[in-house]
Amino acid sequence: MSDSVPDELWLGRILPSLLVHEAVCVRATCRVKAALVTAALLVERIDGSLARHSLTGLIDIDRTAPLPFSYVLRAAYVLEQGSNEWPGMGRFIRLAAIYRLTPANGLPLVLSAQWLTAHLPSRTAFHQLPLAMAIYRLFSHLLTDEGTSLALQPADDGSYWIGNLWTFRVVPLGELPGGHPYAYGYKRTDPVIRSDRFLYLSFSAFLMHAVFLWWSDGEGVVGHRRVLEAHIGHGDCRYGRLLTDNITEDQGITVDYRRDRGDLNAADARDERNVIVSGFRPNETVASHLLVWNGRIDLFTTERRTADRPQPLSVRFQVSIGAVRRLLRPFGLERDVIDRGTVVG
Template identity: 65%
Template sequence: MASSVPDELWRGRVVRRLPLPDVISLRNCWSIGTSIVTAALLVERIDGSLARHSLTCLVDIDRAAPLPFSYMLRAAYVLEQGSDEWPGMGRFIRLAAIYRLTPANGCPWCSTAFHRIPLAMAIYRLFRHLLTYGFNSLALQPADNGRYRIGYLPVRVVPLGELPSGHRYAEGYKRTDPVIRCGSLLFRSFSAFLLHTMICWCRQEKGWAR
């Protein structure tokens, strides 16, 4: 019965409403799945996610033809899985654009950036290679002992178990956007650390008084 449904109806009414894992299962398990679930269809989902997160023209994919399906799939996955993390990261990206830390044509992201690190950090790594402050790259770089570095700043993920009992950051702790330590400072989340750091950079750039 499913094969009697026109492809356009599948694309326009059915596939659009399916969670991404179900979309991929449809592509892999159905004889005509590859003709329905295409890179172009994933681009439509990506554009919808960018608009929903108010990221259009701030973050973008590489749209040069031909469109690699695996790349589009990773991009769609990060946008849809990171729905809770994108608002905070979006604020950082908008500030970075205002203060010209990003390219004028937006941030096309790196397709190899998504690894087994907290999701907010993975999102940041998508456009890590395009952020600069002065002559310093603001890429998230691995350092020793599980630590990272952004520019000259050392950062470390603080697991929930390391927080003292009753600590205010323990309540609502998110493994996808975890508590971060930078030197002696502790931040509620990676996105909060980025926003704080952005404000400090802007103060230094503009010579604002503390």
């Protein structure tokens, strides 16, 4: 029956509705329509995935002709995975570029045929890790911090390591005590991570925190510094809301973690949060984030000052302060942080 369906209908309606591995099954089992599933068709699928995940210009394939079918098949398959995880990795890549963790020749990061063939001999090989970690692994070998590779590496005890960081491991949902705040909304595709005294809400949060905590002071990273601090207090409900409320992407993205000294049952665990307000959107060149911790709110930025004291911060750091105001205004913290905080940079 499928043999009698016109090629135009296959190309226009049927093949676009199939997942990549389903389209390849057509190539393998339907002799008449096999010629329709080509490398060029898969490249179109790749371009569609890049656009859908906002990855155009961040991730790409090697487009040097001729393109082996097996290569574009692997690339098309992995880019089709992770409707939430790929966009998150795109935001990470934008920050990584600002902090000079990406190659000297810039973006996009190219998924090479050699690497995909060596490390992804099958679909099963890709799915050995939680999806967010599997996606990071695809390009992590292209990132460096002061010459040290940031490739995701397995350790002998079932944990992992990246660069010179402490080892870390996935915390399964069943390991979290009843009522633990990270059990609610647990994502197996982007799981809770344990690294020494830190517990991270997700692998994505772990990566973002690593940028600010460990990878922000390397060679070529000009001007990453704390410029403002404000002591608000643990008991202030506005501080509590900023620490725990959902924040929309137009305001910023959150990086949640807690210091529990390695004890999931710790009664005195301290929650902290980074709120990234700039540097993760397309065309942004300044990375700015608030550190919400221990009753304080601190502003860090890579923005170069455009004026010196006694000019106000809104003049000296226009991009950062504008983004912070938009975030803090709904919480009623704008004046207490920006206008009454202590300028330190």
